[in-house]
Amino acid sequence: MTFRRIAIIGLGLLGGSIGLAIREGLPGARTTGWDRDPEVREAASRRELVHRLAETAEEAVADADLVILCVPVGAMEEAARIIAPALAPGVVVSDVGSSKRSVAEALGRALPGVTVIPAHPVAGTERSGPEAGFAALFRHRWCILTPSDDAPAEKIHALSMFWQALGAKIELMTPAHHDLVLAVTSHIPHLIAYTIVGTASDMEQVTQGEVIKYSAGGFRDFTRIAASDPTMWRDVFLNNRDAVLEMLGRFTEDLTAMQRAIRTGDGDALYRHFERTRAIRRQVIEEGQDDARPDFGRSDH
Numbered sequence: 001m002t003f004r005r006i007a008i009i010g011l012g013l014l015g016g017s018i019g020l021a022i023r024e025g026l027p028g029a030r031t032t033g034w035d036r037d038p039e040v041r042e043a044a045s046r047r048e049l050v051h052r053l054a055e056t057a058e059e060a061v062a063d064a065d066l067v068i069l070c071v072p073v074g075a076m077e078e079a080a081r082i083i084a085p086a087l088a089p090g091v092v093v094s095d096v097g098s099s100k101r102s103v104a105e106a107l108g109r110a111l112p113g114v115t116v117i118p119a120h121p122v123a124g125t126e127r128s129g130p131e132a133g134f135a136a137l138f139r140h141r142w143c144i145l146t147p148s149d150d151a152p153a154e155k156i157h158a159l160s161m162f163w164q165a166l167g168a169k170i171e172l173m174t175p176a177h178h179d180l181v182l183a184v185t186s187h188i189p190h191l192i193a194y195t196i197v198g199t200a201s202d203m204e205q206v207t208q209g210e211v212i213k214y215s216a217g218g219f220r221d222f223t224r225i226a227a228s229d230p231t232m233w234r235d236v237f238l239n240n241r242d243a244v245l246e247m248l249g250r251f252t253e254d255l256t257a258m259q260r261a262i263r264t265g266d267g268d269a270l271y272r273h274f275e276r277t278r279a280i281r282r283q284v285i286e287e288g289q290d291d292a293r294p295d296f297g298r299s300d301h
Contacts, residue, residue, distance in 0.1 A: 003066040007060045009034055072097075145170065180246070190236075
């Protein structure tokens with residue numbers, strides 16, 4: 001099976017980018033979209049993020065064979081309950097949330113009897129909103145599917161092919177394993193970034209102006225991450241609480257070990273740790289997940 005009528009609920013960065021990517025990668029498909037924010041709908045219309053903007057969420061999904069919920073993970077269940085009465089028989093409902101166990105449970109409660117295949121395209125920027133979307137967002141990025149054991153194989157395959165048409169690479173995981181992996185690779189780094197930027201802005205001995213004026217490369221990268229959508233990340237931390245707390249405990253232990261090495265002057269321990277983490281960076285580049293050029297290919301000019 002293939003998806004030809006795709007409804008996108010939520011037209012921010014991810015929803016808008018899906019709409020634009022479908023135009024390029026699936027020219028035979030038709031998209032309908034809806035967002036609860038009138039200003040977002042206006043911007044989506046101006047940028048032609050979808051083929052047709054609906055007046056309501058129910059209208060958007062009425063004849064869709066694939067519905068993608070692009071709303072914060074804390075709003076998934078409410079969004080699903082709104083569209084439930086209007087869903088067509090045989091439809092597949094998916095999402096783009098970055099925590100999967102809570103989303104699977106929420107959509108299961110709201111949509112009994114509907115085929116739900118949660119998904120997480122591991123792609124994004126620090127920008128948000130309909131103006132931020134672009135068609136190449138998912139190109140060469142991973143999209144993780146977390147289907148239930150009873151999800152029909154042909155529908156899992158169809159969703160995999162859909163994301164591949166948008167440029168993504170596909171991986172299947174259980175929701176629990178996804179949440180643990182993403183806690184360490186995405187959620188904890190964001191938590192650290194939010195914390196260090198907040199710490200710097202709160203220091204009385206160093207003015208906020210100096211923090212901004214003399215930001216070195218490392219701090220600049222933290223501020224980029226810390227500029228991410230606050231609603232989305234609030235919901236991520238609350239909905240992936242168990243995995244985040246588990247990984248945060250591991251991180252705290254490792255941070256304490258680093259603190260001990262600095263206090264005792266254990267240069268060998270510091271060097272061994274830095275050498276090991278440097279090797280991880282090389283592997284990230286080899287996997288094509290970042291740019292090897294100086295300053296990650298970005299320019300200050």
